[in-house]
Structure formats: structure tokens, C-alpha cells
Amino acid sequence: MKKPTILVLGAGYGGLMTVVNLQKKLGVDDAEVILVNKNDYHYESTWLHEASAGTLRPDQVRYDIKDVIKSDRVKFVKATVENIDVNSKKVATTAGDLTYDYLVIALGFEGETFGIEGLDKYAFSIANVNAARQIRDHIHYQFSTWSLEEERDDSRLTIVVGGAGFTGIEFLGELANRIPELCAEYDVPREKVRVICVEASPMVLPGFDPELVDYAKAQLQSKGVEFSIGTPVVQATPEGVKIKTGEEEFDFIKAGTVVWAAGVRGNSLIETSGIESNRARVRVEKDLRAPNFNDVFIVGDCSFMINEEANRPYPPTAQIAMQQGEVAAENIIALMNGRETKTFVPDIKGTVCSLGDEDAVGVVYGKKLTGKKASFMKKVIDNRALLMVGGPSLVLKKGKFNLL
Amino acid sequence: MKKPTILVLGAGYGGLMTVVNLQKKLGVDDAEVILVNKNDYHYESTWLHEASAGTLRPDQVRYDIKDVIKSDRVKFVKATVENIDVNSKKVATTAGDLTYDYLVIALGFEGETFGIEGLDKYAFSIANVNAARQIRDHIHYQFSTWSLEEERDDSRLTIVVGGAGFTGIEFLGELANRIPELCAEYDVPREKVRVICVEASPMVLPGFDPELVDYAKAQLQSKGVEFSIGTPVVQATPEGVKIKTGEEEFDFIKAGTVVWAAGVRGNSLIETSGIESNRARVRVEKDLRAPNFNDVFIVGDCSFMINEEANRPYPPTAQIAMQQGEVAAENIIALMNGRETKTFVPDIKGTVCSLGDEDAVGVVYGKKLTGKKASFMKKVIDNRALLMVGGPSLVLKKGKFNLL
Known part of the structure; x- marks a missing residue:
């Protein structure tokens, strides 16, 4: 029997977490996993404001994809996705066309200018x-x-x-x-x-x-x-x-x-993919699949989910994208094995908004924090993202250690 | 008797060497020495190509003027010179008008574009x-x-x-x-x-x-x-x-x-000063005075001298500007004391053209040098300029120590 092909588009938080979890949980012969990304590096999109202000060097906010994927388990293709067609199961890239048995769209956000002139x-x-x-x-x-x-x-x-x-x-x-x-x-x-x-x-x-x-x-x-x-x-x-x-x-x-810096939308490739969307974000099923396409998962900023308790959408955060990546990987493996998929439930541990190197505001595990304590937690959160994707060695290499 | 006023315009190599030598050789009551400069720092104009390429930080190519002058001997005025009139002995600056008994013009070079369009x-x-x-x-x-x-x-x-x-x-x-x-x-x-x-x-x-x-x-x-x-x-x-x-x-x-980076001329203020000039450079007398103005000295890139041995002008270099500053200071003191001025004779120790951090070409004490040896000599020359103006402490602060 031919190995199924799992095609992951984008190496942001969601895509990379999907791939890292797939390579952890799948045997070498279970599937062909292909990761497509424009650059050969992942960047911490939640740290870009620092690189923009010049308080972090650009190389501090990114790391090589090859540092976190196992080349015997995942094939990395450095290419820009040009078109997605979920009806014909075809993805056009600058490195040629690709097809899939399972597709994970994790292409991140684009800026939304709301049509404001100029x-x-x-x-x-x-x-x-x-x-x-x-x-x-x-x-x-x-x-x-x-x-x-x-x-x-x-x-x-x-x-x-x-x-x-x-x-x-x-x-x-x-x-x-x-x-x-x-x-x-x-x-x-x-x-x-x-x-x-x-x-x-x-x-x-x-x-x-x-x-x-x-x-x-x-x-x-x-x-x-x-x-x-x-x-x-x-x-x-x-x-x-x-x-x-x-x-x-x-x-x-x-x-x-x-x-x-006001407003984001999903990746515009979504809008021509054949999947229903609003501002290029797809209201996903409970198991993160696109409506009507059982072999397509959407994770990260291109996905859209309602927090029913609060009766408003979940914000597009790295935290949720990473959790989605983990569940998308699990659900693909479930489908491969004829098992039922599981429902994704976000686990919001906290949200901290940085106010520069030594200050922040936020809520962590239900507790309000400001100042140095909040700033400390922000860096813990930043380092945790590195840990989840690349393990302790990546934290040592790219982590934030000016904790206090 | 009123103390004579010595007015030095410009804190480049020539001007600063004049002031440093005046403060060394004059007693506190001998004269009022005023140094006028646009910035409160001196910069190494021979290092600017490094700051331009980004191989040295801008703060590495400059130092505070107050670090090398003695405030009890020299009055520093941070101002831009706007006009020089040697007939009425008046210098207009953004900090007001100044007059003098002895004037040293050390205003450096300007770029020469030879009228090329754009x-x-x-x-x-x-x-x-x-x-x-x-x-x-x-x-x-x-x-x-x-x-x-x-x-x-x-x-x-x-x-x-x-x-x-x-x-x-x-x-x-x-x-x-x-x-x-x-x-x-x-x-x-x-x-x-x-x-x-x-x-x-x-x-x-x-x-x-x-x-x-x-x-x-x-x-x-x-x-x-x-x-x-x-x-x-x-x-x-x-x-x-x-x-x-x-x-x-x-x-x-x-x-x-x-x-x-082709061609320099003197400071354009020279052209309206009343002193005869060509491309804003003044062909100075043997004792560095301006022709017809016995109380005006010109040092550095605004001065022009013929090397009679080679029958061509001396190039406008930091080496010559510094030597001129020293002699201008001596000659002013000579005039104050009714002594004869001395003739300025450049002592060309060598010329080294850098080719980046570890390479150079040049002639030092008559010996042709290339590569690391020439580069070493270039840094020795750079450090020597600091030593002459600011002594060992300035070398320690701003010197180049990556000698090999």
C-alpha cells in the first residue's frame, strides 16, 4: 500500500507544531510528510515588534527549520505557495505542483487595511x-x-x-x-x-x-x-x-x-482555494477540518473559532495555533488509522502584552499581573514556545534569558 | 594690558592641534583662546569611510572636545560659523559675533562635484x-x-x-x-x-x-x-x-x-572672507599666514602649499593638518612675543591607504608595504593622531587595537 502524503503549508507556529508532532508520533514508513515554506527559517511572529523597533536583531527572532525537523521523517520544500485547489487536491508552488492525502493549511495572517486609501x-x-x-x-x-x-x-x-x-x-x-x-x-x-x-x-x-x-x-x-x-x-x-x-x-x-498594526486577516490564498471563508479565515469544524473537505485541516490565523462561553471569536494567537497544530497532527493520525477525530478545545493559560523589555500587563492562570512580574511571565511564554517546537536546545539557542 | 584673543575656527585635525598646542605652551593669563566648532565633538575624518560602510560605529570615530581641552585655558563655543570678514576682523556665528587678535581658520574640506549635474x-x-x-x-x-x-x-x-x-x-x-x-x-x-x-x-x-x-x-x-x-x-x-x-x-x-568620493575643496566661507583663494583653498605663506593678513593663519584642508621638490601641491591630509596646527600655535606665540615666525615644512612620514580591516598599501619611511604589515602601520598612524591630540588616555578610549 502506498504511504499517505501529508502536506503541511507554512512553518509558523501552527504548521511547525503539526510537523513536529507528526514526526514524533509517526514511524518512518507510516506517511510521507512534506513541509512547504517560503523561507528556510521559522520566525517568532509574536516577537516581530521587537525586531521592528530594533530592540532584537532579526536573526534573534528566527531559527532554521532544519534545526527542528528530522530530515528522514519530513521532507522540507523551500517554496512559495501560489495556489491551493482543494477540489482537485492540488497545491501549486514555485517548486512545482504537489498533491496530498491530507492537507494542513497553516499560512498565517496578512495585514488588513480595511480599504483605507494609501x-x-x-x-x-x-x-x-x-x-x-x-x-x-x-x-x-x-x-x-x-x-x-x-x-x-x-x-x-x-x-x-x-x-x-x-x-x-x-x-x-x-x-x-x-x-x-x-x-x-x-x-x-x-x-x-x-x-x-x-x-x-x-x-x-x-x-x-x-x-x-x-x-x-x-x-x-x-x-x-x-x-x-x-x-x-x-x-x-x-x-x-x-x-x-x-x-x-x-x-x-x-x-x-x-x-x-491594526487588524489581520487570513492568507488570501484561502479565498481562491474552494473553501468557504470570511476575510480569508475559515470557520473550522470542531476537529479543525475545513467544512466539506474531510482531508483538509486549517490551523493558526487562517482558522476561525467561536468561544461559546464568551460568545466571541478566539483571538488569533500563537498559543492557540500551537495547540491546534498538536491536535491536527493527532487527528490526521486518527484518520489514517480509521479512528475518530477529537474535538479541539483551546486551553488559554494566559495572555500577556509586553510593554518593552521590563514591563508588561496580562492575565496568567486567572491572575492579573503588571510590571516586572508580567514581563517575566511573557518571557517564560516566549521560551515555552521554543521548548514545545524545538526542545531545550532551541531554548538555549534562541531563548530570552534577561528574565529579571 | 588686555590679553590677546586667539580665535580658532574648527575642531578638526588642524584646529584641535592648534588649540592643544596653545594650551600646552601658553600660561592662563597669556591669551584668551576661543575654539568654535559646529559639534561638541571632534571626528576622525580619515575614519569616516569606515562609519559609512558600517564597519565602525559612528561613536567610535569621534570624541568629545571637552575630553582634550582644558576649560580654564580654552573657551569652547558650540556654534556654526556663518561668515568670516578678515578686513573688519569679525566672525559671525550662530552664537553671535566674535572678534580676534589672531585668527586660525581650520574649517576643513567640502565635497567638490565639479558642476556635474545631479x-x-x-x-x-x-x-x-x-x-x-x-x-x-x-x-x-x-x-x-x-x-x-x-x-x-x-x-x-x-x-x-x-x-x-x-x-x-x-x-x-x-x-x-x-x-x-x-x-x-x-x-x-x-x-x-x-x-x-x-x-x-x-x-x-x-x-x-x-x-x-x-x-x-x-x-x-x-x-x-x-x-x-x-x-x-x-x-x-x-x-x-x-x-x-x-x-x-x-x-x-x-x-x-x-x-x-572624488575631489575636495576648501570651506566655502573662505570665498567670502576677503582672502584670495582657489576652490576655497588659500595658498598660504611659508609661516601658514594668509597672504596680506598678518593675523590670520590657515591650517588643514583650507590651506594650499606647493611641494617644490615634486612641483605639485601637497595633498590635504590629516598628517599635514596636524603638523600645521602645531606650527600655527608656535607662530602665534612668536608674534605675541615679538619674535619671528618659523617656516612650516611638512614631514611626510608615510602614506597608507587602507583596503579594509586587514589589508592596506602604502609607503612608510620610504618603505613600500602591502597587506597586514601596511594595515598594522595604518592603525599605528590612526592611534598616533589620537595620541598627539589627547594623549594616552584618548588612545585607550578610541584607539584601534585589532592590530593584527
């Missing part, structure tokens, strides 16, 4: 390692250009962060710590630099405990971050962003750097 | 610390942008260096070493990067021994540097440079970065 052209997005590196280098270039100019344009030193959600706030936390360093490096007076968070909705960190939100906002403000809340960005231009401040009132913020 | 707008110049920082950051930004682009424009990774003189070659040497590091950091294949030196004249490193020139060129070529010699740049555009390759033949080199 954002796709004039705003940066904390989308991947390359994008993070560009944001960092762009900010450096603005600082060095300001220092050199005869007639100085102070708006070069203004950074607008669109979005006061998780990513926006974490990025602001890193920036707030990084700015004084940049000012020293580039001979820029601190008061010339503005960091402004613009948010459409009336609140910061929606879904977080109000006490923690107040703490986070106050801490960032004490480091000079300004907030413009309830003022949607309506247009981005090469000079900055136009925001709506009232019924018919608008304001323009001149800024040398605009980073859009 | 160079002032579209080419970078290794002019000062701020400019070096911008060149480095610009190259980084080009690399990160290339990595991120869907449709990659390889010309982003092309760096044109205009000029195969001393500065051009030293910058190429640093770049050649830095490119492989950048490729690793930015996931760029080495073969995508082009570094091209474009030179109008038919030779590389004019004035150097032909054997050393051949060595330098071959070493740089072995690291991937291309040379286009005898092909003047006739125009710079946002896309690159147009070069003249024949009688009526032209070529266009598309390049994301153009650095102009």
Missing part, C-alpha cells in the same frame, strides 16, 4: 522578518537624514502607529524604550521625536481588563507615547495620515514613519 | 559623521527593501563609488569586507550585489607607486569590486549615474546608492 502604499506592516527589518532601517534612515539636513524637517522623527490592539501596544512599548537610545546614537534631542498611537475604536487593548489597560496606557504615556483614540485613519499619504477627529472634522499628522 | 542631489558624500551615518543607513534600507519586495529590483543592491582616489579606495575596501556580512544579515545572495568604482582619470590612486596600485586594485577585484576607469560621470539621477565611455558613447549604471 495604507497599502505608504504604511509599513509588521508582517514578517523582512518587513520588520525594513521598519527598523527606515526609522534609522529618518533619524540619520534629520541629523544631516540643513533645514530640519522634524516630522521625519514622528512615528505613527495605527492600532492600539495587541501588536500596536507591544510595538509602542519597544519603541518607547528604543527612542532614547536612538536619540543618543543620532544626536537627536528627545523632545523632537513624537510617537503617536492612532486608534479608530474608543478603546486601547480591547478585551483586556480595564485596570490593566489603564496601567499600560499610563506607562506608555510616561515614556512620551501620545494617544489619539476614537480617531480613525481615513487616508495615508507619503507625508503622513489623515485622521477623523469629529463628525466633519479631520486632522493631518505629518509623519516620516507610519506603521499599520 | 551629483549634489542624488549622490552621498562622505563629508562628516552625520553623512557617514546616513550612507550606512541608506545601504541598510536598500538591502531590507530588496528582501521584502515582491518584484525585486536588483539595482537597489548596486553601489557606485565615484572616484578612485584615496577616499574612494578606502571606502571600497571597507565595503568589500562589509558586503558579505550584509548579505548574511539580509538574506541577499552575494552575486546580486554590485560595487562599482567609476573614475574619470585613467588611473587608480594617483600619486601612489604603480606596484602598490596594482596590488590594491587586484585585492579589491578579488573581493568583487568592479572598476570603470577613464569613464567620467556626466550626470547623476535618482536611478543612478550616466558615464562617458567613449568619444560620443555613454552608459548608464542603475544604482540604488551613489557615493561621490
